[in-house]
Amino acid sequence: VNEADFLRRLRTLPLHPGAAGLADDVAVIRGLVVTLDTLVEGVHFLAQDPAGDVAWKLLAVNLSDLAAKGASPEGVMLSYPLGDDGWDAAFLDGLAAALHAFHCPLIGGDTVSIAAGMPRILSLTAIGTGEAVPRRTGAKAGDRLWVTGTIGDAGAGLAIARGAPGPAALLARYRRPVPRLAEGRVLAPHVSAMMDVSDGLLIDAARLAAASGLAASIDLARVPLSPALVEWGGEAMAAATAGDDYELLFTAPAGFEPPVPATCIGEMLAGEGLSLTYRGEPRPLPETLGWQHDARLR
Amino acid sequence: VNEADFLRRLRTLPLHPGAAGLADDVAVIRGLVVTLDTLVEGVHFLAQDPAGDVAWKLLAVNLSDLAAKGASPEGVMLSYPLGDDGWDAAFLDGLAAALHAFHCPLIGGDTVSIAAGMPRILSLTAIGTGEAVPRRTGAKAGDRLWVTGTIGDAGAGLAIARGAPGPAALLARYRRPVPRLAEGRVLAPHVSAMMDVSDGLLIDAARLAAASGLAASIDLARVPLSPALVEWGGEAMAAATAGDDYELLFTAPAGFEPPVPATCIGEMLAGEGLSLTYRGEPRPLPETLGWQHDARLR
Numbered sequence: 001v002n003e004a005d006f007l008r009r010l011r012t013l014p015l016h017p018g019a020a021g022l023a024d025d026v027a028v029i030r031g032l033v034v035t036l037d038t039l040v041e042g043v044h045f046l047a048q049d050p051a052g053d054v055a056w057k058l059l060a061v062n063l064s065d066l067a068a069k070g071a072s073p074e075g076v077m078l079s080y081p082l083g084d085d086g087w088d089a090a091f092l093d094g095l096a097a098a099l100h101a102f103h104c105p106l107i108g109g110d111t112v113s114i115a116a117g118m119p120r121i122l123s124l125t126a127i128g129t130g131e132a133v134p135r136r137t138g139a140k141a142g143d144r145l146w147v148t149g150t151i152g153d154a155g156a157g158l159a160i161a162r163g164a165p166g167p168a169a170l171l172a173r174y175r176r177p178v179p180r181l182a183e184g185r186v187l188a189p190h191v192s193a194m195m196d197v198s199d200g201l202l203i204d205a206a207r208l209a210a211a212s213g214l215a216a217s218i219d220l221a222r223v224p225l226s227p228a229l230v231e232w233g234g235e236a237m238a239a240a241t242a243g244d245d246y247e248l249l250f251t252a253p254a255g256f257e258p259p260v261p262a263t264c265i266g267e268m269l270a271g272e273g274l275s276l277t278y279r280g281e282p283r284p285l286p287e288t289l290g291w292q293h294d295a296r297l298r
Numbered sequence: 299v300n301e302a303d304f305l306r307r308l309r310t311l312p313l314h315p316g317a318a319g320l321a322d323d324v325a326v327i328r329g330l331v332v333t334l335d336t337l338v339e340g341v342h343f344l345a346q347d348p349a350g351d352v353a354w355k356l357l358a359v360n361l362s363d364l365a366a367k368g369a370s371p372e373g374v375m376l377s378y379p380l381g382d383d384g385w386d387a388a389f390l391d392g393l394a395a396a397l398h399a400f401h402c403p404l405i406g407g408d409t410v411s412i413a414a415g416m417p418r419i420l421s422l423t424a425i426g427t428g429e430a431v432p433r434r435t436g437a438k439a440g441d442r443l444w445v446t447g448t449i450g451d452a453g454a455g456l457a458i459a460r461g462a463p464g465p466a467a468l469l470a471r472y473r474r475p476v477p478r479l480a481e482g483r484v485l486a487p488h489v490s491a492m493m494d495v496s497d498g499l500l501i502d503a504a505r506l507a508a509a510s511g512l513a514a515s516i517d518l519a520r521v522p523l524s525p526a527l528v529e530w531g532g533e534a535m536a537a538a539t540a541g542d543d544y545e546l547l548f549t550a551p552a553g554f555e556p557p558v559p560a561t562c563i564g565e566m567l568a569g570e571g572l573s574l575t576y577r578g579e580p581r582p583l584p585e586t587l588g589w590q591h592d593a594r595l596r
Contacts, residue, residue, distance in 0.1 A: 001386035003409050006378070009390050016373040016403040027405045029372060029425055032328060036375040036423060038408045074327060075314040077334040079377065079421040080304070088299040092307050105314040107325045110336045111301050112419065119416060123377040123408070125334060125423040127327055 023211055024135050025065040025195065033071040033128040037062045041119040046161060051087040052094025053175040054122070059098040061198065062126035064179035064246040068196040070188020071130030072181065073102060078109035079123040083116065102181065132189040134250070139193040139212035143251040145266040146258060148183050150226040151201050152234050155242020169228050177246040183260040184248055190259070194250040200290020201240040204249055205266070206274040212251075215271035221279045224263040236278075243291040321509055322433050323363040323493065331369040331426040335360045339417040344459060349385040350392025351473040352420070357396040359496065360424035362477035362544040366494040368486020369428030370479065371400060376407035377421040381414065400479065430487045432548070437491040437510035441549040443564040444556060446481050448524040449499050450532050453540020467526050475544040481558040485548055488557070492548040498588020499538040502547055503564070504572040510549075513569035519577045522561040534576075541589040 001009070011022055018028040026035040039061070041047055045054050063073055078095075082088060099106060107127065114120070157174025160166035180196075187194060193212055197204045201223065209216035220236040229239065251268055252258070276283040299307070309320055316326040324333040337359070339345055343352050361371055376393075380386060397404060405425065412418070437443075455472025458464035478494075485492060491510055495502045499521065507514035518534040527537065549566055550556070574581040 001380060001383050001390075003380060003411070006380060006386060006390070006409055009387075010376075010404060010407075013390075013394050014397045014403045016405045019373070019403070019405050022404075022406060027373075027375075029405060030330060030427070032330065034375065034405060034423075034425070036377055036406060036408050038377045038410050038421070040379070040410045040412065042413075043410060075317070075325075077325075077332065077423055078308075079334055079336045079419075081338075081419060082299060082301060082304060085299050088304060089307075092304070092311075096311050099312050105312045105317070106308060106320075107314045107317050107327060107332060108320060108334060109308075110334050110421070111304055112336050112338045112341060113301070114338065114419070115340075115417070119413070121377075121379060121410065121412070121419040123336070123421045125332075125375055127332070129328070 020135065023137060026069050028133055032074065033066055033069050033130045033133060034125065035062055035065040036123065036125045037065065038121060038123040040121050049161065049175060051090035055091045055094030056098040056176045058122050058124050059095065059102065060177045060179050060246065062124045063102055063104065063181060064196040066126055066128040067179045067181045067184035068194050068248055069130055069133045070184045071128030072185065073104035074127045074129050075105045075107035077107050077125040080109065080111045081114040081120050082111050083114050083120065130188065134188050134191050134194040136193055136195050136208050136211035139208060139214055139251040139268045141214055141268055141270045142254060143192050143268040144254055144264050145205065145216060145218065145251055145268060146262045146264050147197065147201065147224065147247050147249050148180050148260065148262045149247040150224045151245050151247060152229050152239020152242050153226050154244035155239060156229055156232050156234050166232050167228055170232060174244055177244060179246055180248045186259050187248065187250055190256065191250040191252050194248060197245040197247045197249050199243045202274060203290030206289055208249060209268065209274060215269040215273050216266060217269055217275045217277065218266035219277045220283060222263060222265045237286060241286055241288060241290050318433065321435060324367050326431055330372065331364055331367050331428045331431060332423065333360055333363040334421065334423045335363065336419060336421040338419050347459065347473060349388035353389045353392030354396040354474050356420050356422050357393065357400065358475045358477050358544065360422045361400055361402065361479060362494040364424055364426040365477045365479045365482035366492050366546055367428055367431045368482045369426030370483065371402035372425045372427050373403045373405035375405050375423040378407065378409045379412040379418050380409050381412050381418065428486065432486055432489050432492040434491055434493050434506050434509035437506060437512055437549040437566045439512055439566055439568045440552060441490050441566040442552055442562050443503065443514060443516065443549055443566060444560045444562050445495065445499065445522065445545050445547050446478050446558065446560045447545045448522045449543050449545060450527050450537020450540050451524050452542035453537060454527055454530050454532050464530050465526055468530060472542055475542060477544055478546045481546055484557050485546065488554065489548040489550050492546060495543040495545045495547050497541050500572060501588030504587055506547060507566065507572060513567040513571050514564060515567055515573045515575065516564035517575045518581060520561060520563045535584060539584055539586060539588050
């Protein structure tokens with residue numbers, strides 16, 4: 001049973017109406033926006049990543065799902081496997097820093113004991129409040145496709161975490177991502193669809209297009225790269241297929257001027273699938289569009 | 299860092315007001331009752347327990363926390379580690395059966411991939427709605443201590459799951475517990491404190507007493523044992539220190555007549571700690587009052 005099959009079978013179970021058929025990253029339950037993301041050592045983070053950074057990332061990836069729905073964090077529930085004393089203490093320090101940074105209180109949770117050397121599985125449930133909750137499914141043909149911030153920094157940061165030379169600023173984008181909470185709140189009432197970029201710009205754009213029943217076209221020359229990434233030697237195709245950006249990907253009608261810094265990278269079209277250009281010239285799709293859930297850091 | 303230390307340090311983090319200082323099994327967030335419980339293979343369930351029963355139990359233990367607060371399930375979020383195909387398929391069948399049985403829809407969740415042979419860590423977040431939410435902290439000196447149903451059947455069931463001879467009805471109490479949702483709703487407006495019995499009657503009674511700043515006295519002769527347990531050879535002390543009962547433990551003023559089947563097993567007193575009697579004669583406390591979180595099935 002792979003993830004897609006499992007998800008298909010979950011959809012045959014009794015679903016809450018607010019689950020929207022499990023087609024989005026969040027559910028809306030009695031006005032609250034809820035999401036759950038789990039991180040596995042060796043899959044979503046490296047065994048050598050500092051525990052405090054893992055705590056930060058666990059919170060950030062969940063709040064990024066709230067950000068993509070224009071929601072504000074109400075609080076989080078933690079499932080934590082107690083193991084090594086030093087790791088646990090550093091985890092708590094990183095969690096405290098992230099809760100303070102994102103103005104997000106702890107609601108509760110559960111701790112369990114695991115045997116030494118067992119890979120950690122950490123899970124967080126985030127609850128938020130939001131008014132306009134944009135889905136992945138609402139894009140229209142002719143809408144433009146936008147992304148906040150810059151893409152690919154975290155992918156370079158992962159290479160640096162694994163030993164490649166490179167600046168601390170890129171490493172920080174991988175280890176301590178900052179969810180676009182303020183941007184999400186400002187954008188939510190205006191966009192036709194929105195999601196966060198977690199597995200790679202191309203794969204997430206393809207998912208948004210599929211959820212909306214459309215095709216998407218992206219011009220690689222317009223993918224926003226940071227000066228630090230360009231100096232490091234990063235290029236657009238690698239950036240657009242790396243994961244962990246936690247930027248917001250959204251669609252809006254032609255002529256829309258985003259009220260926050262964002263870059264128009266393409267458009268939504270009738271049809272299906274993803275197509276790429278470079279300054280208008282067609283380019284072939286890469287072999288993989290981004291992180292597949294079964295692959296990640298393996 | 300053991301669980302108690304970790305919990306103490308979690309209490310120094312920014313907490314949601316609805317978390318009640320992490321002193322209860324649930325939090326109340328904008329009118330919703332939320333709880334999270336995690337099960338670990340080899341700790342909370344046996345590797346040889348059928349996958350469908352593990353799914354059932356994962357749902358039941360979370361809904362039991364809602365039941366103890368008089369709440370009705372609104373839905374659940376699942377964190378699931380994909381592994382073996384046959385196990386995953388049987389898990390889904392058991393989850394479907396339990397969701398139907400408890401009228402509880404799925405809200406969403408996350409799946410992750412784990413390496414073959416890695417112990418499973420499964421986590422569930424349950425969300426419910428409730429009006430009167432009794433805490434552990436509200437018992438008063440002079441209140442009587444009550445418990446629903448019968449105690450110790452699941453402890454016998456665990457022994458049977460490990461190979462001891464015994465009837466299927468006791469095994470079922472261990473593998474497919476039924477949360478006392480209806481009883482919880484009926485009791486909630488009338489009780490001074492309520493919690494579920496998950497780690498053992500004595501240890502959970504001691505926790506309720508401590509949370510309320512009181513002592514508790516229990517008469518072992520009054521601990522309700524099922525005819526099947528008595529026939530199996532079960533006795534009160536073993537029953538009162540076994541886990542996984544998922545009955546409701548509650549306190550109410552003397553003279554209260556519970557509107558659901560329940561047994562008065564003792565009373566709350568000024569002071570602290572737990573004391574035992576047998577037909578009024580003092581009895582010493584056993585060496586362990588129930589499951590400690592670091593021990594369970596190890």
